[in-house]
Amino acid sequence: MPDITPHGLDGLAFGGDYNPEQWPESVWQEDVRLMREAGVNLVSVGIFSWAMLEPEPGRYEFDWLDRVLDLLHEHDIRVDLGTPTVAPPAWFYRAHPEALPVSREGVRYAFGSRGAICHSSPAYREAAATITELLARRYAGHPALAMWHVHNEYGVPVSACYCENCAAHFRRWLATAHGSVEAVNAAWGTAFWGQRYASFEEIEPPRATPTVCNPAQLLDYARFADATMRENFVRERDLLHRFAPGTPVTTNFMTALSQCDSVDYWAWGREVDLVTNDHYLITDGRRTHVNLAMAADLTRSVAGGAPWLLLEHSTSGVNWQPRNPAKAPGQMARNSLAHVARGSEGALFFQWRQSRRGAEKFHSAMLPHAGTESRVWREVVGLGAALDSLATVRGTRTAADAAMVWDWQSWWAQRLEWRPSQDHDARERADTFYETLYDRHLTVDFAHPEADLSAYPLVVVPALYLATEATGENLRRYVENGGTLVVSYFSGIVDEHDAVHPGAHPGPLRDVLGLTIEEFSPLGEGERVRLTGPEGAELTGDLWSEFVVPKGAETVWTYTDGLAAERPAVTRHRLGEGTAWYISTRLDAGALDTVIAAASEDARLAPRAELPRDVEVVRRGGEHGAYLFAINHTATDAKVPLPAHGTELLTGERAAGRLGVPAGAVRVVRLDS
Structure with missing residues (x-):
């Protein structure tokens, strides 16, 4: 059983991606000297180096990497050694153009970027396994090796390919997942629009169609694409385990960014030895530190509360947003230590030395273009000292006050076409619920819908559109045993195949919420509805309303206007020892806090009014x-x-x-x- 922590570190990790192949060898000595000055103890090496390691098919050049690892070891710097399988060389694609992915529209992408991979390609799979095995055999015993880093940011920028190799692979995956073509027809509801299949050979990937494609097929293809990437990770991981037993293997997640919304991190978290995450601030005017906290809490939860590691973030500005502001003085350390507070065992960056060439030359780094006479460098050195003083924090765990139910597959399903309102966004609901809990100074764990929730006095469920019968039973049991539950609109609507649950909405959540929903009534652009509650208190909702029928729940807020006027808007249901709240419209963070405050009283979570905002x-x-x-x-x-x-x-x-x-x-x- 591999260890889950990087080998050779006594305290918290500090460092970043090191790409010596971008620089003359004469620069390497200065690099390691400055790394020691900054307190760096861990660097990621070799992630994009396949073309350097294998410049021609079957001809390998490992000497330069030998020298890099030896040099780092001489200076007591540990190595997170990458398998370079995110960036196959140009010669590989020249020999195997079919390994380049194809879009839904039938366009084959070209070489010249990164991550352009058809994960179903046999040629890619074999080539990736070969280079991984060679690295494992050569460096398994190297004294600098702290852990292995497979690939890079799976799902960025391409997760799904629609080529013929993927079509054949998809059919095999369906046969395993469903057992028979009759089961596929049942799961996908192919009786609608005459889409029935007589054999697996008739099934194609959900390529571009003249109108809406079968939503259950699209959902299964998202699962297939995610599972295919994971198959390739597992193959590399198992090779590394075989030749370097006991050394942890990871790959860097991206739990906070929309670029990686194609990855089910609950499934991936079970496959890595150490959960790691890359986090970059989205500077769109929102409170960036709230998104940071959410990403850290979500990553810790994917790790099951175990130690995890921030493997990448930025010292200052990034380079891929429309506008890329610098971080304010002190913000880099504050961001880094906020991740540590929420469970990270250190703080690493992309990258060590700022590039002079290539697509990311304007992305900030630990050693910037301005060199050591810069604010960024001084702050990097200060952060290294701060992390060193926190060495004894290593191995401790973050304590949570509440939980949020989140499911990537439900998110995928909600984004399919022809939903009741194009304005509804499950991630927006999750962000708003999280921000409300954050402003109440509650630390949040995230949980899979079928996970044990008994440790939490308060559980919130924002827009869980896809909910299984097991999920309904799990939430009912949680409330009956004394928990307090808050559920938002558009939850409990479909099963795992995107089929509407029989009977009235919200399907498996009817019993726990004590209500049914006769009809959705989405609101027009800019339209709002007023809610009246206890002692005449008013709230305002937008985007969504519903015709709610209590079946044991009490009405706490009522719609004052709109099509649902005089009907329940927010309800509370006593069930067993606990209570379940339901919110049938979209509330902003301030209005939502009013409901969460009432639910927190049920949960006996005392307000923390003595703590200032932010x-x-x-x-x-x-x-x-x-x-x-x-x-x-x-x-x-x-x-x-x-x-x-x-x-x-x-x-x-x-x-x-x-x-x-x-x-x-x-x-x-x-x-x-």
């Missing part, structure tokens, strides 16, 4: 002690209450009573008890 307080604990992280994202000094005396690790000062946290700063207290 000041995070997160706790980690375990055998190594208990730690309180206080992260001030505001421009004003703040104070937070401490539950016990302790030592502030970044300054070395004793702390008691109320902890002062300067504007934009982080404080970490190791509590005495």
Whole structure:
């Protein structure tokens, strides 16, 4: 059984992607000297180096990589060694053009970017296995090796291919998943529009069609594409386990970015030894630190609460958004330590030395174009020292207050065509629910719909459109045993095949919510509805409304206007020892907080009004002690209450009573008890 932590590290990891092949060898000595100055102890190497390692078919040049790893080892820097299978060489595609992916429209992509791979290609699979085995045989015993890094950001930028190899592979996958073509017909509802298949050979990938394609077929193809990428990861992982037993194997996830919405990370989290994540701020005017916290909480949850690692983020601006602002002074450290607070065992960046050429030359780095006489470099050195002072945090776990149910496959299904409203966005609901909990200073675990929820006093379920019977039973059991549940509109509508559950909506959630829904009534663009609640309190919803019929639930807020006027809008259902709330319209974060506040009273979660907005307080604990992280994202000094005396690790000062946290700063207290 492999270890799940990088080998050879005594404290938290610090470093980033190191691409020495971009630079003359004369630069390497300066690199390692500056790495030591900054406190770097782990770098990722070789991720995009296939063409350097195998410049011609069957001719290998490992000497340069030998020298890099030896040099890093001499300077006590550990290596996350990549298999370069995200970027096959030009000669490979010249010999195997069929390994380039094909779009739904039938366009075959060209070589010249990255990640342009048909994961069903036999030639690619064999070539990837060969280079992986050679690396494993050669470097399994190298003293610098801390862990293996397979591929890079699966699903970016292409996850699904629609070529003939994929068509044949898809048929085999369907035969395994469904057992017979009759079962496929039943699952896909092919009696509609005369789409029935007589044999697997008649089934093609869901290529471009003149109007809407079968939604169940599209959903299965998304599952197939995800499973195919995962098959290739598992093959490489198993080779590395075979030749380097005990060394952890990972691949970098991207839980926060829409570029990777094609990956079911619940499934992937079970396959890696160590969960790692790449996170980049989306600077679109929103509160970026909230998205950061959400990504960190989601990554920790994919890891089952176990240690995970932030494998990439940026020291300052990125290069792929329409506008790429620099990070403010102190923001890099604040972002990095916020990930650590929420469970990461360190902070790594893309990349070590900023590139002079190529598509990412304007992406910030630890060693920027401006060199060591720069603000970024000074902050990098300061962050290395800060992480070193937090070494004893390693191995502790983040404590959560509440849970959010999230399912990637339900998300995929909600984005299919011809839904009741094109404006509905499941990810937007998840973001808004999360922001509401964040502003109540609650640390959130994410959970699969069928996971054990008994540890959480409060569970929220934003837009779980696809919900199985097992999910309904799980949520009912949670509430009956004393839990408090909050469910948003458009939940419990279809089963795993995108078939509407029999009977009235919300299918398997009817019993736990104590209601049925006669009809959806989506709102027009800009249209709003008013809700009236306890003591005349008013809320405003938009985008969606429903005709709700209580079947045991009590009405808490009522629609005042719109087609659903005088009908229930927000309900509460007492069931067993717990309560289940239902919200049938879209509420913004402020209005949603009013409902969450009422549900929190049911859950006996006391409000944390003493904590200022945008000041995070997160706790980690375990055998190594208990730690309180206080992260001030505001421009004003703040104070937070401490539950016990302790030592502030970044300054070395004793702390008691109320902890002062300067504007934009982080404080970490190791509590005495």
